[in-house]
Amino acid sequence: MDKKSFPQFAVFYLDLTCYNVPTTYIYLVKIYKEGATIFMTNNSFYLNEIWSRTLESIGTSGRVDNFVFDNFYKESNLVDLNEKKALISVASFIHKTLLMNEIDLISTTLEDILNAPTKLQCDIILEKDLTRFVDNTNEVNIIESMDESFDSSPLREDRTFENFIVGDCNRESHSAALACAYNPGNLFNPLFIYGNSGLGKSHLLCAIGNYVKKNEPSKKVYYTDSNKFVDNVVNSIKLGKIDAFKKYMYSIDVLLIDDIQFIAGKEKSHEIFFSIFNELVNNRKQICIVSDRLPTEIKGLEDRLISRFSSGLSVGIDSPEFETSLAILKLKMSNSAFESRNIDEEALSFIASNFNRDVRQLEGALNRVLFYAIEFQKDDGKIRFDTATNALRGQVLVSDKSGITVRKIIKCVSEYYGLTKQQLTSKTRTKNISTARQIAMFMCRKLLDLPYIKIGEEFGGRDHSTVMSSCEKVEKQSKASGAYLQALNEIEKIIKS
Numbered sequence: 001m002d003k004k005s006f007p008q009f010a011v012f013y014l015d016l017t018c019y020n021v022p023t024t025y026i027y028l029v030k031i032y033k034e035g036a037t038i039f040m041t042n043n044s045f046y047l048n049e050i051w052s053r054t055l056e057s058i059g060t061s062g063r064v065d066n067f068v069f070d071n072f073y074k075e076s077n078l079v080d081l082n083e084k085k086a087l088i089s090v091a092s093f094i095h096k097t098l099l100m101n102e103i104d105l106i107s108t109t110l111e112d113i114l115n116a117p118t119k120l121q122c123d124i125i126l127e128k129d130l131t132r133f134v135d136n137t138n139e140v141n142i143i144e145s146m147d148e149s150f151d152s153s154p155l156r157e158d159r160t161f162e163n164f165i166v167g168d169c170n171r172e173s174h175s176a177a178l179a180c181a182y183n184p185g186n187l188f189n190p191l192f193i194y195g196n197s198g199l200g201k202s203h204l205l206c207a208i209g210n211y212v213k214k215n216e217p218s219k220k221v222y223y224t225d226s227n228k229f230v231d232n233v234v235n236s237i238k239l240g241k242i243d244a245f246k247k248y249m250y251s252i253d254v255l256l257i258d259d260i261q262f263i264a265g266k267e268k269s270h271e272i273f274f275s276i277f278n279e280l281v282n283n284r285k286q287i288c289i290v291s292d293r294l295p296t297e298i299k300g301l302e303d304r305l306i307s308r309f310s311s312g313l314s315v316g317i318d319s320p321e322f323e324t325s326l327a328i329l330k331l332k333m334s335n336s337a338f339e340s341r342n343i344d345e346e347a348l349s350f351i352a353s354n355f356n357r358d359v360r361q362l363e364g365a366l367n368r369v370l371f372y373a374i375e376f377q378k379d380d381g382k383i384r385f386d387t388a389t390n391a392l393r394g395q396v397l398v399s400d401k402s403g404i405t406v407r408k409i410i411k412c413v414s415e416y417y418g419l420t421k422q423q424l425t426s427k428t429r430t431k432n433i434s435t436a437r438q439i440a441m442f443m444c445r446k447l448l449d450l451p452y453i454k455i456g457e458e459f460g461g462r463d464h465s466t467v468m469s470s471c472e473k474v475e476k477q478s479k480a481s482g483a484y485l486q487a488l489n490e491i492e493k494i495i496k497s
């Protein structure tokens with residue numbers, strides 16, 4: 001062969017008599033200087049032949065209902081085959097589910113037809129996924145490419161660093177997220193972002209993904225919430241593809257996991273995630289995780305995962321303060337269909353100061369005002385303070401009704417024990433002050449469901465583990481002493497009054 005002129009073509013014949021197939025199997029191979037690819041094959045004649053014999057055998061075996069056979073089996077095709085694996089394509093997810101249930105029958109029949117010396121692993125793929133892997137010149141590598149189909153969650157392209165408003169509440173998490181996106185795998189690994197619902201954690205996760213995809217398109221980004229991850233683990237185990245799933249996950253460069261708290265209690269997923277975690281971190285691949293609480297506060301999470309999650313950087317994200325809320329509202333206005341509506345600063349300030357528990361609440365209040373304005377406003381179209389207060393009247397009352405805040409809890413508990421508020425949040429450890437402080441922390445957890453870390457911050461920057469053990473002590477003591485329990489009940493009543 002003249003080695004200087006590439007590409008060249010060669011024809012190979014494959015002897016299939018061991019499989020009792022009379023068809024000659026021909027490959028037209030395109031040879032380059034660096035290697036070769038199969039340019040064309042009569043693969044499909046051969047596969048059709050095998051598959052029609054397999055179906056005939058299944059159809060006449062009496063093991064499948066005729067209706068099912070006509071509607072599901074006959075609609076399938078054998079699209080690839082090698083000595084270890086067979087790949088069958090079907091039209092819909094329902095077909096796939098039904099045939100997966102009968103995979104043993106399919107594989108044993110196929111093995112019989114082929115007179116296969118070893119066991120065959122059969123996989124079922126949707127036709128629509130198949131087209132992604134096949135082009136008209138190359139029919140190979142379908143089986144290898146199948147592993148691409150492990151579902152991720154959609155990465156929201158509209159959530160970027162550019163449209164994330166930064167303030168004191170989220171500065172640290174924003175900087176850490178940006179640093180990870182800029183230099184994945186090398187700075188903080190894993191990055192763990194925690195905070196209450198609606199504060200922008202998923203937004204930051206998507207922003208990391210979008211940034212990497214834009215600036216380093218060769219890197220493989222995978223975004224998933226932990227429910228989807230658990231589904232993938234369960235399905236992969238069911239389909240005998242867990243090794244393929246792990247292999248696929250090992251190939252990811254940036255793994256973004258939302259709401260990790262939902263993995264709690266799912267033992268098998270813990271195990272799989274643990275090995276994926278170690279593999280990625282050891283290979284300097286970036287992992288970013290978000291949760292509504294610190295790893296140590298997630299009940300039902302294995303210790304080894306807690307320690308892995310805590311081994312990188314954990315950053316919190318808080319409720320937006322007034323200025324950040326105002327800036328977010330202005331951004332949302334400029335991006336909304338109501339961009340042209342004129343809303344005055346006072347109306348925005350009203351929303352920013354009354355609905356800033358989280359950003360979702362801010363967005364909801366703004367939308368309510370905008371729709372209210374369209375529905376009821378008959379003046380010059382400018383949305384003013386009174387339009388906003390009218391639109392949100394009921395909502396403000398509702399949020400005012402409970403009225404319980406950390407400040408109120410500290411005030412009530414300190415008054416109950418004849419202490420000052422400063423004593424309650426101080427470092428003093430005298431018994432009566434410690435007892436009152438523990439109760440106040442416990443009430444913050446019970447009545448406001450605040451994360452331990454947040455309670456710690458409110459009580460003079462205490463460690464979350466101190467808060468956790470204070471709450472446990474109060475619970476224990478309330479079970480041991482009737483008088484203590486009575487005091488607790490009285491305090492709770494005062495706080496709620």
Ligand SMILES: Nc1ncnc2c1ncn2[C@@H]1O[C@H](COP(=O)(O)OP(=O)(O)OP(=O)(O)O)[C@@H](O)[C@H]1O
Binds near residue numbers: 195198199328331360
């Ligand atoms: N700083 C911010 N700037 C602009 N938009 C923000 C900001 N923070 C949050 N948002 C917006 O608020 C909404 C809720 O944010 P997101 O879904 O990221 O919250 P989350 O903390 O992940 O909540 P959950 O835990 O419930 O999933 C989204 O529309 C997001 O774009």
